[in-house]
Amino acid sequence: MKYYILTLIIIFFDQITKWMVKSSMELYESVEVIPGFFSITSHRNSGAAWGILEGQMWLFYIVTVIVIGIIIYYMQQYKNSYPWLMVGFAIILGGAIGNFIDRIYLQEVIDFIDVVIFGYDFPIFNIADSALTVGVIFVIIMMLIDEMKKKGKNAN
Numbered sequence: 001m002k003y004y005i006l007t008l009i010i011i012f013f014d015q016i017t018k019w020m021v022k023s024s025m026e027l028y029e030s031v032e033v034i035p036g037f038f039s040i041t042s043h044r045n046s047g048a049a050w051g052i053l054e055g056q057m058w059l060f061y062i063v064t065v066i067v068i069g070i071i072i073y074y075m076q077q078y079k080n081s082y083p084w085l086m087v088g089f090a091i092i093l094g095g096a097i098g099n100f101i102d103r104i105y106l107q108e109v110i111d112f113i114d115v116v117i118f119g120y121d122f123p124i125f126n127i128a129d130s131a132l133t134v135g136v137i138f139v140i141i142m143m144l145i146d147e148m149k150k151k152g153k154n155a156n
């Protein structure tokens with residue numbers, strides 16, 4: 001149960017930062033934080049990553065509900081056996097719900113984290129996207145570590 005607190009914290013920070021951007025910045029207004037690397041740019045995206053499937057809200061609702069359903073199912077399954085995996089799932093859940101709230105209320109997602117990584121102007125994203133990406137990578141790493149542990153046991 002305590003993992004859902006992590007989910008709520010991510011949703012809270014995601015919604016707070018989006019609200020601050022929406023209420024205090026003009027659309028497409030940009031504030032350089034670290035010149036040449038990191039800016040806060042008020043942006044909207046009615047699609048998914050890289051603006052794909054723009055405007056397909058019903059598809060996003062269905063996919064997001066499926067993602068949330070799968071995550072909650074696995075969190076119930078593994079809640080006593082894989083604590084670190086639960087952390088990863090709770091982070092993904094926070095990200096998925098954060099963007100889901102935007103899509104329901106605004107039919108688009110508020111983005112504002114504008115970074116230039118190795119000279120590539122990465123798509124502008126938000127806290128929810130960061131949680132989804134970090135959570136997905138974290139879960140993959142935890143599963144790989146668990147696989148190696150199992151192989152190690154079988155080898156002995």
Ligand SMILES: CCC[C@@H]1OC(=O)[C@@H](C)C[C@H](C)CCCCC(=O)CCC[C@@H](CC)/C=C/C=C(\COC)CC[C@@H](O)[C@@H](O)C[C@H](O)CNC1=O
Pocket residue numbers: 045047048049050051059060063064067095096099100109110111123124125126128129130132133136
């Ligand atoms: C992060 C998933 C995208 C997020 O998915 C969600 O909401 C989920 C819960 C529901 C979607 C309907 C389904 C996921 C589609 C998967 C996908 O798209 C492939 C993702 C690859 C990913 C590696 C894991 C790359 C990362 C990209 C970006 C994030 O970099 C940190 C750029 C984000 C910017 O394009 C920004 O405008 C996006 C905007 O905020 C809306 N966000 C979404 O749709």
